[in-house]
Amino acid sequence: KAGVTQTPRYLIKTRGQQVTLSCSPISGHRSVSWYQQTPGQGLQFLFEYFSETQRNKGNFPGRFSGRQFSNSRSEMNVSTLELGDSALYLCASSPRGLAGTGYEQYFGPGTRLTVT
Amino acid sequence: GQNIDQPTEMTATEGAIVQINCTYQTSGFNGLFWYQQHAGEAPTFLSYNVLDGLEEKGRFSSFLSRSKGYSYLLLKELQMKDSASYLCAVRDNSGTYKYIFGTGTRLKVLA
Numbered sequence: 001k002a003g004v005t006q007t008p009r010y011l012i013k014t015r016g017q018q019v020t021l022s023c024s025p026i027s028g029h030r031s032v033s034w035y036q037q038t039p040g041q042g043l044q045f046l047f048e049y050f051s052e053t054q055r056n057k058g059n060f061p062g063r064f065s066g067r068q069f070s071n072s073r074s075e076m077n078v079s080t081l082e083l084g085d086s087a088l089y090l091c092a093s094s095p096r097g098l099a100g101t102g103y104e105q106y107f108g109p110g111t112r113l114t115v116t
Numbered sequence: 117g118q119n120i121d122q123p124t125e126m127t128a129t130e131g132a133i134v135q136i137n138c139t140y141q142t143s144g145f146n147g148l149f150w151y152q153q154h155a156g157e158a159p160t161f162l163s164y165n166v167l168d169g170l171e172e173k174g175r176f177s178s179f180l181s182r183s184k185g186y187s188y189l190l191l192k193e194l195q196m197k198d199s200a201s202y203l204c205a206v207r208d209n210s211g212t213y214k215y216i217f218g219t220g221t222r223l224k225v226l227a
Contacts, residue, residue, distance in 0.1 A: 035217075041219075042203075042217055042219035043159070043203065043205075045216065056214035058214070103149075104149060104164050105149070106160075107158035107159050109157070109158050
C-alpha cells in the first residue's frame with residue numbers, strides 16, 4: 001500500500017501571503033490529522049478530519065483552516081502568513097473505525113514551510 | 117491541564133537495553149502511543165497501549181499504568197539504527213485537543 005503523500009515538500013512564502021498544503025492518506029483511511037512541528041514546541045496538533053467533517057481542533061488561530069474531500073484527501077490553508085508559521089507541517093492518516101479502533105497514525109514526509 | 121514529560125536525551129551502547137519513560141497528565145485519556153522519528157524524517161508508529169500492562173513487539177515493548185499516568189518504551193538488543201527521537205503521545209477526548217505529543221527523547225546508540 002502506498003504511504004501518506006504530501007505536496008509540496010518545500011515552500012518559501014512571504015509574510016502576509018497565504019498557502020495551501022495537500023495530503024493524500026493511505027488508501028482506505030478516513031481520518032486525516034494535521035500537525036505543526038518546530039524544534040522548540042515539538043508536534044502540535046492542528047485539526048483532524050473524518051469523513052469530510054472536522055472532528056477536533058487544536059489551539060491554533062483561525063488563520064489555520066482545512067478541509068477534507070470525499071476521497072479522504074485533505075488540504076490545509078494558512079492565511080496571512082507570519083514568520084512564526086515557519087515549520088514542518090505533517091499530515092497523518094489513521095484507519096480509525098467506528099468501533100473505536102485503529103487510532104495509530106501514519107505520517108507523511110511533511111511540507112517544510114519557510115516564511116520570510 | 118494536559119502535559120507529557122519525557123527525558124530530552126539518552127545514550128546507550130549497541131546491544132544493550134534502554135528504557136524511555138513518559139509521564140502524562142490528561143483529563144480524557146484514551147490511549148498512549150510511541151513513535152520513532154529519525155532526523156529529517158516523519159514519525160513512524162511503534163506501539164499503542166490503552167489498557168494497563170505490557171505490549172511486546174519484537175525488540176520493542178511498551179508499558180502503561182493509567183493510575184500512575186506513566187508509560188515506558190523498552191528497546192532491547194540496541195542497534196545503531198535505533199538512534200532516533202522517540203515520541204510519546206496521548207489521545208485525549210477532553211476539550212478541543214485530540215493527540216498530545218511529548219517533545220521527544222533523543223536516543224544515541226554508541227558502538
